[in-house]
Amino acid sequence: MSEHNDVCIKKTEYSKDRSKAEKPIKIMDLTLRDGHQSLFATRGRTEDMIPVAEMMDEVGFWATETWGGATFDTMHRFLNEDPWERIRTLKRYFKKTPFSMLLRAQNLVGYRNYADDLAKAFVERAVANGMDVFRTFDALNDYRNFETVVPVIKESGTHFQGCICYTLTEPRLGGKVYNIDYFVKKAKELDAMGADSICLKDMAGLMAPYDAYNIITAIKKEVSAPIHLHTHFTSGMASMTHLKAIEAGVDILDTCMAPYAYRTSHPAIEPLVMSLLGTNKDTGFDIKLLAGINEVLEKEILPKYRHLLDDTKVSIIDINVLLHQTPGGMLSNLVNQLREMDALDKLDEVYAELPRVRKDLGQIPLVTPTSQIVGIQTVNNVLFDDENERYKMITGQVKDLCYGLYGKTAVPINPEVQKKALKGYPKGEVPITCRPAEVLEPELSKAKEETKGLAVDIDDEVLYAMFPVTGKKFLKWKYGKEEAPETVKARSLDQALSEQKLIAKVRAGKIVDKPEKDKPEKSESARKFKVFVDDDYFDIGVEEIGGSPVVSYIQQPQMPRPQNSIMPPAAAPAPAPPAPVAAAAPAPAAAPAEADGTRLKAPMPGMIIEYTKKIGDSIEKGDIAVLLEAMKMENALPAPVSGKIIAINYKSGDSVAKDDILCVIG
Ligand code: CO
Numbered sequence: 001m002s003e004h005n006d007v008c009i010k011k012t013e014y015s016k017d018r019s020k021a022e023k024p025i026k027i028m029d030l031t032l033r034d035g036h037q038s039l040f041a042t043r044g045r046t047e048d049m050i051p052v053a054e055m056m057d058e059v060g061f062w063a064t065e066t067w068g069g070a071t072f073d074t075m076h077r078f079l080n081e082d083p084w085e086r087i088r089t090l091k092r093y094f095k096k097t098p099f100s101m102l103l104r105a106q107n108l109v110g111y112r113n114y115a116d117d118l119a120k121a122f123v124e125r126a127v128a129n130g131m132d133v134f135r136t137f138d139a140l141n142d143y144r145n146f147e148t149v150v151p152v153i154k155e156s157g158t159h160f161q162g163c164i165c166y167t168l169t170e171p172r173l174g175g176k177v178y179n180i181d182y183f184v185k186k187a188k189e190l191d192a193m194g195a196d197s198i199c200l201k202d203m204a205g206l207m208a209p210y211d212a213y214n215i216i217t218a219i220k221k222e223v224s225a226p227i228h229l230h231t232h233f234t235s236g237m238a239s240m241t242h243l244k245a246i247e248a249g250v251d252i253l254d255t256c257m258a259p260y261a262y263r264t265s266h267p268a269i270e271p272l273v274m275s276l277l278g279t280n281k282d283t284g285f286d287i288k289l290l291a292g293i294n295e296v297l298e299k300e301i302l303p304k305y306r307h308l309l310d311d312t313k314v315s316i317i318d319i320n321v322l323l324h325q326t327p328g329g330m331l332s333n334l335v336n337q338l339r340e341m342d343a344l345d346k347l348d349e350v351y352a353e354l355p356r357v358r359k360d361l362g363q364i365p366l367v368t369p370t371s372q373i374v375g376i377q378t379v380n381n382v383l384f385d386d387e388n389e390r391y392k393m394i395t396g397q398v399k400d401l402c403y404g405l406y407g408k409t410a411v412p413i414n415p416e417v418q419k420k421a422l423k424g425y426p427k428g429e430v431p432i433t434c435r436p437a438e439v440l441e442p443e444l445s446k447a448k449e450e451t452k453g454l455a456v457d458i459d460d461e462v463l464y465a466m467f468p469v470t471g472k473k474f475l476k477w478k479y480g481k482e483e484a485p486e487t488v489k490a491r492s493l494d495q496a497l498s499e500q501k502l503i504a505k506v507r508a509g510k511i512v513d514k515p516e517k518d519k520p521e522k523s524e525s526a527r528k529f530k531v532f533v534d535d536d537y538f539d540i541g542v543e544e545i546g547g548s549p550v551v552s553y554i555q556q557p558q559m560p561r562p563q564n565s566i567m568p569p570a571a572a573p574a575p576a577p578p579a580p581v582a583a584a585a586p587a588p589a590a591a592p593a594e595a596d597g598t599r600l601k602a603p604m605p606g607m608i609i610e611y612t613k614k615i616g617d618s619i620e621k622g623d624i625a626v627l628l629e630a631m632k633m634e635n636a637l638p639a640p641v642s643g644k645i646i647a648i649n650y651k652s653g654d655s656v657a658k659d660d661i662l663c664v665i666g
Helices: 031-039 050-057 071-078 083-091 116-129 149-156 180-192 209-222 238-247 269-276 287-304 319-324 328-340 344-360 370-384 396-403 415-421 444-450 458-466 468-478 493-507
Strands: 026-029 063-068 099-103 133-136 159-165 197-202 227-231 252-255 527-533 536-545 548-555 598-601 606-611 624-630 633-638 643-648 661-665
Touching: 026 269, 031 063, 031 071, 031 099, 050 083, 050 287, 063 071, 063 083, 063 133, 071 083, 071 458, 071 468, 083 099, 083 116, 083 458, 099 116, 116 149, 116 444, 116 458, 133 149, 149 159, 159 180, 180 197, 180 209, 197 209, 209 227, 209 238, 227 238, 238 252, 238 269, 252 269, 269 287, 287 493, 319 328, 319 344, 328 344, 328 370, 344 370, 370 396, 370 633, 396 415, 396 633, 444 458, 458 468, 606 661, 624 661
Parallel strands: 026 063, 026 252, 063 099, 099 133, 133 159, 159 197, 197 227, 227 252
Antiparallel strands: 527 536, 536 548, 598 661, 606 624, 624 633, 643 661
16 A cells, blocks of 8 residues: 655745645654653653643644653652542643553553553553553563553553554664564554554664664555654654654654753654645644743743753763664663662673673563663673672562563573573463463452552552552552652742752852851751842741840751752652651661671662561571662562571661661571
8 A cells, every 4th residue: 555655845835724734744742741751750740731731732733642651650659649630630621632641561551561450450540531542562562462451442442552662783773683574563463453553662762764764664565554653862863763754654753842852852843843834744733832832831841840851961862872772761770770889880881781681681672661671680780790600680570571471572581591580480480471461360459458448449559559669658648648758749930940040150159168167956946037138048047045046057048959969861760869858767776787697788779669577587598588679670689698587677668778788687
């Protein structure tokens, strides 16, 4: 079914009411999901989407992506927002434009394959809450992982978009694994599953313009479903790739509003509207309306998020992607992880080890969750391996991958690594070859049981089932059973702007370091006053000594954090930024850390998932004592010696730093 795809210019004058093009390119806007996920670590709040929602609804987007991907995790973990509520709230403002979500197939919006009952319930609830388009992908392109969710999508009458994760092992399309035949074969598989559209999902920005042309041309010859291209700007090729994709007959493209575009995000919509204006592919969008939306985003919204933008580099592209064929977000995650472990000097070793680990693990595409799985295992190898032993610390997820719990890898896993990973693996040492979820026990009834008295409805239960540790914390905040920490609260525009003013002053040299002065301890009973002097304000504490009030301290509002302590945009590592309230940290005071015995220290920063033992229990050397989540990967930490657990210093959900003493064995 080849067709004539030439782009031809009909007229060039601009009018917002211009007549419709013969074959307009359809656009999905990603600002409200992938845009802030790529640039601002998915920290966008619902309240900051509402001011542009009604205007965006008028643009004429094919769909707007509002949900899924990392939003579900980030919202309940870092923003104290109910993810389900976002769909319902935004639906009140978007009356015409369909909503799209990114669904990680059987991984849903998490990092492992979930059981069928949970997968079904999740999709049903997403439909019930208002989702219209399910952009569905599997990190291994193993479509057996679609078999549970796709029938639920189809039966609900919503749109099933099947994705092919685009990945490479060579600098350009080709080689033994990821060549044009591979992508055409995958497109045919999706077509056979009844995909309403097919998306080429280039999460790393690897797709070169002429490769896009060739792939789309080849796929178009074989399938009739509309072709949708998702390509990140990271490497700098995406705008060129868009244009060649249009020439090859692509039907739908992904863009962001300009302030949320480029860098690790996507090309902007505005230049594309102008590029296609007056052609037979004209989007028909009103450029002035787009400008109006941009104005609100720039002035009212983005100042609140600016501090999250990674501006450590002048360049807005990352040529490492061209050099290493790995997603930019994954690289910044690795850099972040190495920095937290004081091992940034090992970065070159990580670059060298990464392709080896990826090959050992079956040359899998690198996209959540496989990018984290390969990335963290690479870091573990570089930090913990020695000349005598490789794969000394294998993450739980690598073990699951070796067992087959993620699906079939593009090429077989290195049998030696597989054997080592599966030694003592609880489900068995022989890997499975069936559809992964077939070996998973139902999960929902257990979640219902465990959230009795806390969860109020099925949405709460599904949230908890996917994220038991952080989900439980969130439900306690939601229902007022625990107070949410300051770190998850929203920043106001005023706060953000005064912070920016302060930065400007520092840059202009108007604020200098004052020499430290001895001052008495500030007591809890000090009364606080805000004192304004011209543009500055000071927090003043007044405390009584011997009956007469004296000023005991004056301090300026807290300075913005230095840039290097701010997480790079794509990084959404497990440990929350350290809570300012020290009291929230567990107090190892009651002897534990000082007790006689062998200490099990955290080999990396992370969050405690669980202790396998209680105080007083015996443990054998090598048995798993603690499960520690680092960068969303589980690390099983073995007991260094045999003995009795004499101290446990943290509890499930606590964040720990590298070298914190987790427990003591005596
Ligand atoms: Co993306």
